[in-house]
Amino acid sequence: MLTHLLSVEHIYKSFDLKSGSYAVSDVGFTLRRGECLGIAGESGSGKSTLIRMIARLSDVSPGPNGENGYINMSNKTISLWPPHLFASHPLRKKIQMVFQDPDSSLNPCFTAFSSIADPLRALCGMRKKEEIKKRVYELADLVQLPHELLSRLPHQLSGGQKARVGIARALAPGPDLILLDEPTTALDVSVQGRILTLLDDLKRNLGLSMIFVSHDLSVLKLLCDNILVMLRGKTVEYAPVEQLFSNPASGYGKSLLEAMPKPPGRSSQPPYSGPAM
Numbered sequence: 001m002l003t004h005l006l007s008v009e010h011i012y013k014s015f016d017l018k019s020g021s022y023a024v025s026d027v028g029f030t031l032r033r034g035e036c037l038g039i040a041g042e043s044g045s046g047k048s049t050l051i052r053m054i055a056r057l058s059d060v061s062p063g064p065n066g067e068n069g070y071i072n073m074s075n076k077t078i079s080l081w082p083p084h085l086f087a088s089h090p091l092r093k094k095i096q097m098v099f100q101d102p103d104s105s106l107n108p109c110f111t112a113f114s115s116i117a118d119p120l121r122a123l124c125g126m127r128k129k130e131e132i133k134k135r136v137y138e139l140a141d142l143v144q145l146p147h148e149l150l151s152r153l154p155h156q157l158s159g160g161q162k163a164r165v166g167i168a169r170a171l172a173p174g175p176d177l178i179l180l181d182e183p184t185t186a187l188d189v190s191v192q193g194r195i196l197t198l199l200d201d202l203k204r205n206l207g208l209s210m211i212f213v214s215h216d217l218s219v220l221k222l223l224c225d226n227i228l229v230m231l232r233g234k235t236v237e238y239a240p241v242e243q244l245f246s247n248p249a250s251g252y253g254k255s256l257l258e259a260m261p262k263p264p265g266r267s268s269q270p271p272y273s274g275p276a277m
């Protein structure tokens, strides 16, 4: 019986095999349907490289001793498919990615409507105008994007609205797994909070599985069931979220927790009670 939607075992990535340096080194994890895995770690730790391999945008490399890891999705070893052939793989539409910067991932000449309709045509073979329109409106509702914004180009939308278009676009082909690479990093805190709430609702209502990359542990705490922390391409923590927050296994995990901004509330200062009378 299939218990895991995704299994990643012992995968490596080197951009320069001759040098023997690895951007991702012997990383593995599993993800069940409806679960969210958070991937944390400082800039350059290999987070994007890891999820780009899962999205099949980039190939895996052999390990230093020639070992071959694998990426298994719905019982198919998708890492055996080279990225340029994965476009025609039946699982292609089941894995979708949301990028950090909507300004580079959304086509500046496409209205929000066209951006969301594009994967419906390209990946689902939808042709009928009325059918496409109905589905785009459904997706806009799902990500709480008002219909009147659908005729706008990316530069006429706010950061939060662009993030919603990116999420709607990823949801369009009905994926089982969404990979989100720091999708809220460029947003201010209140907009970030609303997008995280939206993703949490989508996870619950659609039973979506997600991998959410962020260098910010407080963002991952809200959404994720398990967290994997990377440092220089390697796994330093892989644990359920409560366990990581209560008892990190590594000194690095502990230092990340200590560096988290403290929530506002109790402080050593007495509350301000107005001007002295």
Ligand SMILES: Nc1ncnc2c1ncn2[C@@H]1O[C@H](COP(=O)(O)OP(=O)(O)O)[C@@H](O)[C@H]1O
Binding pocket: 015, 023, 041, 042, 043, 044, 045, 046, 047, 048, 049, 050
């Ligand atoms: N296309 C590439 N060519 C060469 N090196 C790369 C490429 N992409 C990433 N790297 C290197 O791989 C390492 C991990 O990068 P990345 O996965 O982008 O980290 P993160 O997403 O955690 O910030 C970095 O040292 C980065 O410079």
Ligand SMILES: [Mg+2]
Binding pocket: 047, 048, 049, 181
């Ligand atoms: Mg990155």
